[in-house]
């Protein structure tokens with residue numbers, strides 16, 4: 433729980449940062465720690481609280497308005513007052529009691545309201561908390577989208593879109609999962625930890641050093657997870673991260689390199705590569721014996737890939753700033769003179785396309801507040817030219833994996849269907865065999881399926897889409 437003395441800092445952050453970007457949030461608390469305003473051990477808890485609040489902000493705002501302010505007409509600072517009460521409710525729910533919060537709330541409210549109003553608001557909060565239990569409340573509204581929107585704090589437009597895409601029941605499940613705390617998940621660098629003994633020793637030492645109970649996500653796979661609330665730190669703060677031994681990675685994103693299945697000796701194109709989580713994963717799995725060309729659109733994006741390559745101590749990855757929409761062999765040869773062949777030179781292409789990111793609704797908590805339908809409608813127009821152009825550089829007999837971290841059909845199935853209709857030399861590849869290694873019980877319709885749509889589920893997967901295609 434945030435130390436109550438930090439309520440002012442929490443308030444300060446949420447008043448001044450309307451888009452709630454997680455990177456900004458982390459920077460804010462890191463800065464507060466540097467200035468001595470919070471102690472190191474509290475920083476992570478404060479981040480956890482902030483994430484919890486962002487996940488549920490609309491719900492708490494609604495509760496504050498409906499049950500605390502009720503008919504009270506405030507002459508001034510009503511929006512601010514709702515925000516303070518909403519935050520105070522979140523703190524009480526987060527720590528499952530109101531100890532200490534209400535006295536802080538009174539002091540804070542007195543800065544914006546007269547003493548009598550501040551006291552009656554605090555009393556109303558107290559009464560509300562006594563009557564309600566600490567769970568996501570069911571909020572009945574005139575329609576399903578409005579009810580789910582308030583219950584799970586998801587803007588109504590996005591909620592309605594999810595219902596339209598997946599049906600009301602699945603949308604409710606996605607939204608319920610979206611406010612759960614994701615596990616901390618990381619993969620081991622199998623290029624450095626190159627045998628099972630090294631990996632087992634590393635995991636044992638890591639668990640003992642940080643007092644965490646690490647679980648394998650998939651049987652026999654070097655991906656580990658643990659309850660994030662057990663951590664008093666960020667994975668990226670650890671020496672093991674800086675030394676390139678671990679890389680935070682989602683459970684679904686981890687599958688991409690295995691589905692692509694690059695082999696030593698292959699020439700691989702990662703057409704949309706930054707920050708290089710999948711590029712570097714492919715390099716680790718091929719023990720740096722495949723040559724990988726990683727493309728992204730700006731120097732700052734390729735710099736991020738280079739940072740990861742250096743951190744993970746990998747070689748055989750070559751980065752280039754370009755657009756995969758108009759990349760061709762001549763441009764590639766201009767940069768990499770050792771490339772041979774014309775036109776179709778790659779054995780494998782990973783096309784992890786820019787997308788709406790709706791599958792990351794649990795991991796990137798601020799995304800839902802930035803959602804808008806016109807951005808969504810524009811995504812296929814970005815994805816289509818990239819797949820059409822990148823595919824031209826694939827060898828006959830080669831494989832191309834199209835993936836996104838969204839659950840939006842127009843960016844997934846429809847893009848792939850349209851591509852296959854217009855490119856008869858490509859055929860879909862059933863994923864069943866490549867998914868076996870994940871030990872998941874893929875049900876019958878999935879087994880022969882040529883695409884895989886993962887949803888943000890109760891097992892902690894991100895929403896992800898995969899379609900593997902072969903050029904004949």
Ligand SMILES: C[S@@+](CC[C@H](N)C(=O)[O-])C[C@H]1O[C@@H](n2cnc3c(N)ncnc32)[C@H](O)[C@@H]1O
Nearest residue numbers: 704705706707708709710728755756757784786
């Ligand atoms: C989903 S992210 C890739 C994530 C990356 N594969 C990873 O696992 O770390 C999509 C990337 O595509 C890049 N992108 C967008 N348009 C592009 C284009 N025309 N050519 C190449 N990359 C592009 C974006 O800059 C972004 O970094």
